[in-house]
Amino acid sequence: MKLLTVDTIAQAQDKLFGYAQHILPKTEKITIENAVGRILAEDAAAKENVPSFYRSTVDGYAVKATDTQGANDSIPTFLRVVEDVKIGYPAQSTIKSGECAYVPTGGMLPAGADAMVMVEYTEMFSDDEIAIYESTAAGKCVVTPGEDVKQGATVVKKGTVLKAEHIGALASAGVWEIDVYIPWRVSIISTGDELIAPYDTLSLGQVRDVNTWSLNAMAADCGFTVVRCIKVKDDEAVFRAQLESAKLDSDVVLTSGGSSQGKKDMTNDVMDSVCDQGTFTHGLSIKPGKPTILAFDMATATFMIGLPGHPVASLTVFQALLVNLWKAVTNQPQQKPLVAKMETNVAGAPGKTTFLLAKTYVSDSGEFIAKPVLAKSGLINSMVDTDGYIEIDMNKEGLKKGETVLIHRFGL
Amino acid sequence: MKLLTVDTIAQAQDKLFGYAQHILPKTEKITIENAVGRILAEDAAAKENVPSFYRSTVDGYAVKATDTQGANDSIPTFLRVVEDVKIGYPAQSTIKSGECAYVPTGGMLPAGADAMVMVEYTEMFSDDEIAIYESTAAGKCVVTPGEDVKQGATVVKKGTVLKAEHIGALASAGVWEIDVYIPWRVSIISTGDELIAPYDTLSLGQVRDVNTWSLNAMAADCGFTVVRCIKVKDDEAVFRAQLESAKLDSDVVLTSGGSSQGKKDMTNDVMDSVCDQGTFTHGLSIKPGKPTILAFDMATATFMIGLPGHPVASLTVFQALLVNLWKAVTNQPQQKPLVAKMETNVAGAPGKTTFLLAKTYVSDSGEFIAKPVLAKSGLINSMVDTDGYIEIDMNKEGLKKGETVLIHRFGL
Numbered sequence: 121m122k123l124l125t126v127d128t129i130a131q132a133q134d135k136l137f138g139y140a141q142h143i144l145p146k147t148e149k150i151t152i153e154n155a156v157g158r159i160l161a162e163d164a165a166a167k168e169n170v171p172s173f174y175r176s177t178v179d180g181y182a183v184k185a186t187d188t189q190g191a192n193d194s195i196p197t198f199l200r201v202v203e204d205v206k207i208g209y210p211a212q213s214t215i216k217s218g219e220c221a222y223v224p225t226g227g228m229l230p231a232g233a234d235a236m237v238m239v240e241y242t243e244m245f246s247d248d249e250i251a252i253y254e255s256t257a258a259g260k261c262v263v264t265p266g267e268d269v270k271q272g273a274t275v276v277k278k279g280t281v282l283k284a285e286h287i288g289a290l291a292s293a294g295v296w297e298i299d300v301y302i303p304w305r306v307s308i309i310s311t312g313d314e315l316i317a318p319y320d321t322l323s324l325g326q327v328r329d330v331n332t333w334s335l336n337a338m339a340a341d342c343g344f345t346v347v348r349c350i351k352v353k354d355d356e357a358v359f360r361a362q363l364e365s366a367k368l369d370s371d372v373v374l375t376s377g378g379s380s381q382g383k384k385d386m387t388n389d390v391m392d393s394v395c396d397q398g399t400f401t402h403g404l405s406i407k408p409g410k411p412t413i414l415a416f417d418m419a420t421a422t423f424m425i426g427l428p429g430h431p432v433a434s435l436t437v438f439q440a441l442l443v444n445l446w447k448a449v450t451n452q453p454q455q456k457p458l459v460a461k462m463e464t465n466v467a468g469a470p471g472k473t474t475f476l477l478a479k480t481y482v483s484d485s486g487e488f489i490a491k492p493v494l495a496k497s498g499l500i501n502s503m504v505d506t507d508g509y510i511e512i513d514m515n516k517e518g519l520k521k522g523e524t525v526l527i528h529r530f531g532l
Numbered sequence: 533m534k535l536l537t538v539d540t541i542a543q544a545q546d547k548l549f550g551y552a553q554h555i556l557p558k559t560e561k562i563t564i565e566n567a568v569g570r571i572l573a574e575d576a577a578a579k580e581n582v583p584s585f586y587r588s589t590v591d592g593y594a595v596k597a598t599d600t601q602g603a604n605d606s607i608p609t610f611l612r613v614v615e616d617v618k619i620g621y622p623a624q625s626t627i628k629s630g631e632c633a634y635v636p637t638g639g640m641l642p643a644g645a646d647a648m649v650m651v652e653y654t655e656m657f658s659d660d661e662i663a664i665y666e667s668t669a670a671g672k673c674v675v676t677p678g679e680d681v682k683q684g685a686t687v688v689k690k691g692t693v694l695k696a697e698h699i700g701a702l703a704s705a706g707v708w709e710i711d712v713y714i715p716w717r718v719s720i721i722s723t724g725d726e727l728i729a730p731y732d733t734l735s736l737g738q739v740r741d742v743n744t745w746s747l748n749a750m751a752a753d754c755g756f757t758v759v760r761c762i763k764v765k766d767d768e769a770v771f772r773a774q775l776e777s778a779k780l781d782s783d784v785v786l787t788s789g790g791s792s793q794g795k796k797d798m799t800n801d802v803m804d805s806v807c808d809q810g811t812f813t814h815g816l817s818i819k820p821g822k823p824t825i826l827a828f829d830m831a832t833a834t835f836m837i838g839l840p841g842h843p844v845a846s847l848t849v850f851q852a853l854l855v856n857l858w859k860a861v862t863n864q865p866q867q868k869p870l871v872a873k874m875e876t877n878v879a880g881a882p883g884k885t886t887f888l889l890a891k892t893y894v895s896d897s898g899e900f901i902a903k904p905v906l907a908k909s910g911l912i913n914s915m916v917d918t919d920g921y922i923e924i925d926m927n928k929e930g931l932k933k934g935e936t937v938l939i940h941r942f943g944l
Binding site: 151152153154155156157168170171172173175205207208209210211226227228268269275276282283284285286287288289290291292293294295296312313314315317318319322323324325326327328329330331332333334335336337338340341349431435456458459480482486488499500501503504506507524530531 | 582584587622694696699702749752753870913916919
């Protein structure tokens with residue numbers, strides 16, 4: 121007889137992470153044009169110095185700073201204008217003592233010049249001569265090559281989920297092609313003869329299939345590729361055939377619906393025989409979410425996760441195991457949780473990690489408060505208005521009013 | 533001569549919202565299968581009671597509660613088992629006094645039964661008789677029809693950006709088709725002869741085109757449909773032709789690159805003549821971001837927004853004007869900002885609203901701290917590691933160390 125293992129959430133995460141070394145995500149090259157939401161797989165390095173030349177930060181005149189020594193409102197310095205630099209074009213001249221060149225904001229300083237004087241502190245004196253009413257210093261209003269970003273320096277770190285500012289930063293450093301992770305392919309297979317699709321007519325005694333659709337949405341929201349999302353009959357042979365087929369084209373197979381003891385046994389037995397490494401976790405010491413089964417098939421590099429039937433537990437286990445695993449293998453930084461103070465006392469569950477749904481608000485006194493949302497009978501509607509979940513440690517009796525807590529959000 | 537109007541951010545938002553009444557987004561029907569990230573356009577109502585029948589929350593026996601009065605460990609009550617209810621099927625019998633039926637968790641109670649007794653408090657006595665060792669009360673371990681959600685009640689509110697939990701809630705209430713907003717179609721037109729695409733070779737004096745790509749990414753991240761994303765020459769006739777063409781197939785035309793005075797005038801003049809309502813804002817009293825131009829064409833129902841060339845300002849103005857307008861017209865609730873305490877004093881700009889980039893961290897004493905990120909010379913890299921922006925009111929001198937601030941995130 122096989123010993124059935126109930127793991128803590130940390131133990132299950134460790135086991136998953138160990139097996140995940142065999143299904144590390146592959147990468148592909150794409151351009152920054154369609155990269156929003158993708159995860160960078162390699163540090164992206166600047167192709168060139170930013171700026172690539174001595175750049176003016178003002179509209180004014182490029183000068184040798186020493187030429188302006190002592191200039192002020194009443195005693196101007198006079199310089200000959202030898203060039204009118206155009207933005208986007210190289211400066212042509214070499215500034216010698218007594219000379220200057222007009223340079224617009226963002227334009228290039230000519231060789232020999234080492235500082236700018238803003239146009240406000242100058243006056244045209246003749247066609248090719250200006251009066252300067254300010255002493256400037258070397259480097260004033262000038263950005264040196266590579267001062268913003270040095271060629272070869274990391275512009276965006278691997279593991280970053282790319283947003284507009286990252287794509288802008290890549291563009292600014294001349295990076296067009298990048299390596300990103302190819303999302304895991306996910307199959308979702310639900311069972312449960314009592315479950316009826318939202319588009320079918322409900323007969324007496326039947327309940328709606330929730331998990332197929334919420335898991336499908338969650339997978340899409342995390343950027344995974346859903347290769348199949350199906351509901352099958354409560355039949356061991358059918359279920360086995362689906363798992364055998366799914367392991368060939370999926371990195372992760374999620375099953376849902378087997379929450380009763382009989383179905384849990386069936387899920388466990390079938391996964392155990394379909395996967396060459398068998399099932400390695402037969403329950404989690406968490407609340408809600410105990411009936412979670414984990415298996416791994418080495419030959420096809422496929423995880424199988426039997427999720428609890430409880431709709432809230434199904435999504436929280438998806439987040440705590442699969443999303444966190446994906447973040448770990450794609451080098452994403454830990455999500456920054458929301459930090460809030462508990463509105464009320466809440467009891468934990470001795471020996472179990474409790475996932476407590478919570479919503480947040482700002483109190484009249486300006487404090488950021490976490491209000492527990494109690495998920496009556498696993499109803500998914502309780503999640504509709506929440507901001508995430510709080511983990512109550514298995515060794516803690518519960519949370520106290522006013523205690524600082526971390527709220528983990530759902531999704532990447 | 534036309535008076536040029538510099539608006540506060542609130543004035544510009546009000547004007548935009550006024551004109552937006554003419555381009556309220558259209559809606560379309562989709563199924564919940566591909567709805568993640570879409571915005572619900574109408575309150576979604578439950579198609580049926582949830583549950584739709586008297587449902588057991590335990591494995592046990594459905595009884596008339598009065599039959600169990602006085603039953604306890606030493607004095608059991610004996611009841612005849614008249615049915616073994618299967619999950620997913622209607623109960624067939626009508627329970628009379630002295631009778632009971634087996635009902636699994638989630639199963640339907642037969643007519644006449646009003647309470648459950650958990651299987652743990654029962655014992656098989658003969659083939660069709662059980663002993664009950666507990667008194668139960670009417671309604672115990674039973675969910676009544678509509679107790680979770682009443683038919684017709686709102687399950688998910690309009691304006692919700694749909695995530696997994698919303699889609700699960702819709703499925704649970706038998707909602708398959710929903711009305712969602714059709715995203716605005718956005719054109720991005722950049723100018724600037726000095727700007728060179730990230731895939732082209734950089735010549736001396738040229739700088740990389742950042743805004744085309746960061747705006748394209750931001751638009752995609754907000755769910756907008758980017759109908760064109762092009763860079764055109766600094767030529768008034770070309771620019772005018774592009775705006776004329778873009779207004780025919782876009783709800784919003786964004787232009788970028790015209791930050792110098794000459795280009796700002798050109799952008800203003802062309803938008804003013806291309807749009808039948810002309811330009812109505814010729815600058816914003818914000819820092820950074822002053823050179824922002826707003827125009828509206830009533831005939832084609834198109835907004836035109838001339839964004840500042842400054843890459844950080846370009847994205848913050850996109851967020852403060854366009855994203856907030858989209859949220860308003862799609863009935864989205866206000867974004868919940870992060871609430872943190874300032875790490876240091878920061879000066880504001882008298883008479884201007886300052887948008888200050890900030891990152892957050894949890895201090896050793898458990899406080900949530902906002903650290904200002906100073907965006908030197910508009911460098912977009914300064915945004916890479918930020919969590920959002922703080923608005924410093926134009927009538928405030930600045931922010932004080934320890935002061936509570938709100939950090940607005942970028943995106944929906």
